Amino acid sequence: MLTDKRARPTGDTGGSLPAERTVLCYFEGEFVPLADARLGIMTHAVLYGTAIFEGIRAYWNEDEGQLFGLKLLEHYQRMAKSAGVMFMDLPGTPEEMVELTIDLLRRNGFREDTYVRPSVYKSTEAIGVRLHNLEHRFLVFCLPFGDYIDTTRGIKAQTVSWRRNSDLSIPARSKIVGAYVNSAFAKTEAQLNGYDEAIVLTLDGHASEGSAENLFMVRDGLLVTPPVTDDILEGITRTALMEIARNEMGLDVVERQIDRTELYVADEVLLCGTGAQVSPVISIDHRAVGAGRIGPIGARLRDLYFDAVRGRLPAYRHWLTPVY
Ligand code: PMP
Secondary structure: OOOOOOOOOOOOOOOOOOOOOOEEEEOOOEEEEEEOOOOOOEHHHHHHHEEOOOOOOEEEEEEOEEEEEOOOHHHHHHHHEEEEHHOOOOOOOOEEEEEEEHHHHHHOOOOOOOEEEEEEEOEOOOOOOOOOOOOOOOOEEEEOOOOOOOOOOOOOEEEEEEEOOOOOOOOOOOOEHHHHHHHHHHHHHHOOOOOOOEEEEEEOOEEEEEOOEEEEEEOOOOEEEEEOOOOOOOOOHHHHHHHHHHHOOOOOOOOOEEEEEEEEEEOOOEEEOOEEEEEEEEEEEEEEEEOOOOOOHHHHHHHHHHHHHOOOOOOHHHHHEEEE
């Protein structure tokens, strides 16, 4: 029998909401309870994946009784670019979108780590796949959110058989909703095979990124990451880690293509992203990375990153917007 349970979002990611909790979102120009924000089944974005989005974190600092939005302006600047690629725009400047987001977080009164998910979507209810001559709208919701993948034990990754969307088919540098089916194929292949996470190669076989994370490897004391021309999302965490690595650890950071088997001989590998944060990889395709445990550079980068995003490092306070 078919049922319509109005399922709440669930997953293994902390991205669900307890039934008793009401959370406000911003939808169709108003602040409304999340449960009341519904899209018509003929919405173009639902039919064809024609939407773009951002994933943003806000970190709770218990000592200061403060919630810090992380790199909010950078996320909305990237979002404006993603929208432009899809013939859409934001309803205001990136600065105004930051203000709106702070307003939403304040109205919700969160005193815990929070995930913020703004989207611009093709809102016209119409059949007909295209990008032009369609209306678009903006929404943003937020949820309490813990770790997306492990950051403490080290994860096991597989280079999956699926290839990253090429820039010639769906550009990875724009956060296009439909493109995430590629990530879903990758993640599911890895997880059903017993791994924690996928590493995805470009069409010509170079390491691109994880299912929703950028990738770094350490070789001979150098921190190496694929260039922005290897079908990656130009990650905000990626930039943050490069800054920390250079400024706090004196590491040289190189952007260059990475062969698959370089990952097998690397001293360390890590994945990073807003959701993933900093997640050291301890094995790839059944080969131990380095000594098969979290390495010193990955551990240090992760710890510095967590200190920075929670407001414990004065040099990086400018990354943060206090909500209260
Ligand atoms: N790559 C992909 C495919 C992603 O979805 C994400 C998460 N947004 C990242 C990389 C990491 O990007 P960021 O650090 O900006 O969250």
